[in-house]
Amino acid sequence: MSVQERKERERAARERLIVATARELAEQQGWDAVTTRRLAERIEYSQPVLYSHFRxxxxxxxxxxxxxxxxxxxxxxxxxxxxxxxxxxxxxxxxxxxxxxxxxxxxxxxxxxxxxxxxxxxxxxxxxxxxxxxxxxxxxxxxxxxxxxxxxxxxxxxxxxxxxxxxxxxxxxxxxxxxxxxxxxxxxxxxx
Amino acid sequence: MSVQERKERERAARERLIVATARELAEQQGWDAVTTRRLAERIEYSQPVLYSHFRxxxxxxxxxxxxxxxxxxxxxxxxxxxxxxxxxxxxxxxxxxxxxxxxxxxxxxxxxxxxxxxxxxxxxxxxxxxxxxxxxxxxxxxxxxxxxxxxxxxxxxxxxxxxxxxxxxxxxxxxxxxxxxxxxxxxxxxxx
DNA sequence: CTCAGTTGTCTAGCGGTGCTAGGCTCGGGT
DNA sequence: ACCCGAGCCTAGCACCGCTAGACAACTGAG
The missing domain is CATH 1.10.357.10 (Tetracycline Repressor, domain 2)
Structure with a gap:
């Protein structure tokens, strides 16, 4: 079961990373600059990953x-x-x-x-x-x-x-x- | 000179039409729905016409x-x-x-x-x-x-x-x- | 009346957007 | 050892704001 828990932890960490990165990008360059592509690139994942965390x-x-x-x-x-x-x-x-x-x-x-x-x-x-x-x-x-x-x-x-x-x-x-x-x-x- | 004046009148009328249509569309469906394509279609001109009136x-x-x-x-x-x-x-x-x-x-x-x-x-x-x-x-x-x-x-x-x-x-x-x-x-x- | 030139409009397309379908890879359980 | 499913990516859709360049129509000169 520990494997599953680890995965959940990693998933939660990545979700925090997404939110923190979005916020950082928005503060730096405004919300217009927060596109799904740029955000995905900054967290070093592809776009669809964002949609596995958020609608x-x-x-x-x-x-x-x-x-x-x-x-x-x-x-x-x-x-x-x-x-x-x-x-x-x-x-x-x-x-x-x-x-x-x-x-x-x-x-x-x-x-x-x-x-x-x-x-x-x-x-x-x-x-x-x-x-x-x-x-x-x-x-x-x-x-x-x-x-x-x-x-x-x-x-x-x-x-x-x-x-x-x-x-x-x-x-x-x-x-x-x-x-x-x-x-x-x-x-x-x-x-x- | 009258020809030029007529054209200026028509041009001014069209500009008013653009603004009125944009406003109407925005009130009806929100500003998100006011795209240059939709706006152009509503005034029955092509998109570039908008850019001859507004930047x-x-x-x-x-x-x-x-x-x-x-x-x-x-x-x-x-x-x-x-x-x-x-x-x-x-x-x-x-x-x-x-x-x-x-x-x-x-x-x-x-x-x-x-x-x-x-x-x-x-x-x-x-x-x-x-x-x-x-x-x-x-x-x-x-x-x-x-x-x-x-x-x-x-x-x-x-x-x-x-x-x-x-x-x-x-x-x-x-x-x-x-x-x-x-x-x-x-x-x-x-x-x- | 003809014809060059200007003015006006359009089609087509560029680089971007949010979002998603479908395939591939790789790790876990049996 | 193998199979299978989760997880991720590539590629693409429809749309966005905006613009280059072709084309038509009208103006004014000869």
């Missing part, structure tokens, strides 16, 4: 997105747990979110711009995505204000962060004033 | 985006001019913005999600785009609050709207509570 390119993007969601959730929790008081936590959260988006543009795209075939905001949403939202909710729920549903508030705050992240990166907003926009957003949206 | 597909997307920006600016101005008082204007603005994004998803994508080769937030930004931002600024500048730069406030508010629009349409936010999110956003961000 298609979309699923590979989805796998990168899930990896990114887990990382982002961890980053957000690390930042907020190091801050004192609700207000400071929210500021740290916002900065960390935008920082993550700026430092990992390809991963951020996989999560929110591209079609990775992932289900959001429904029952069978993958765990990392739910957990990412939960990480936001933990800090933002504190400052929603009385009578405001924490989930709804989190959605609105998140949408604002997402808008800032995407518009800035797409050149729709000048990057110079980014920090002042964050301050304004936190100032206005949070109570306390 | 490439990107420019066609850009043309749809400009058309959309002009329409959106007009819609925003119509909505805000019909509302009484700064606060009501902002609410009307937000609703109209999100409504436009929902009703014209392909056009909204052309404006803000896809690469239409357009320059934003710089000197040689095309007029319709500047005007769209101006339409936002007219109503939002009123409620920025003392000491807050109207342009900066407009950028933040716009980012929030953009985030709501894109996340909702991508299935990242449940559509049911959309109206309550707008109310919350306007409540918190606007002073007065």
């Amino acid at each position: 298609g390119k979309r699923e590979i993007i989805g796998a990168v997105a899930l990896e990114g969601a887990a990382e982002m959730a961890a980053a957000l929790r690390a930042a907020t747990s190091a801050a004192n008081g609700p207000r400071a936590r929210v500021t740290a959260l916002a900065r960390t979110y935008l920082d993550f988006a700026e430092r990992n543009p390809a991963v951020y795209d996989a999560m929110f711009q591209l079609d990775g075939g992932l289900a959001f905001a429904v029952d069978d949403t993958p765990e990392p995505l739910k957990d990412g939202f939960a990480a936001l909710l933990e800090s933002l729920g504190e400052v929603a204000g009385d009578g405001v549903h924490p989930g709804l508030f989190t959605e609105v705050f998140w949408a604002a962060l997402h808008g800032l992240a995407t518009l800035t990166r797409a050149g729709r907003l000048p990057p110079a004033e980014a920090e002042r926009r964050v301050e304004l957003l936190v100032d206005r949206l949070t109570l306390v | 490439g597909k990107r420019e066609i997307i850009g043309a749809v985006a400009l058309e959309g920006a002009a329409e959106m600016a007009a819609a925003l101005r119509a909505a805000t001019s019909a509302a009484n008082g700064p606060r009501a204007r902002v609410t009307a603005l937000a609703r109209t913005y999100l409504d436009f994004a929902e009703r014209n998803p392909a056009v909204y994508d052309a404006m803000f999600q896809l690469d239409g080769g357009l320059a934003f937030a710089v000197d040689d930004t095309p007029e319709p785009l500047k005007d769209g931002f101006a339409a936002l600024l007219e109503s939002l500048g009123e409620v920025a609050g003392d000491g807050v730069h109207p342009g900066l406030f407009t950028e933040v508010f716009w980012a929030a709207l953009h985030g709501l629009a894109t996340l909702t349409r991508a299935g990242r936010l449940p559509p049911a509570e959309a109206e309550r999110r707008v109310e919350l956003l306007v409540d918190r961000l606007t002073l007065v």
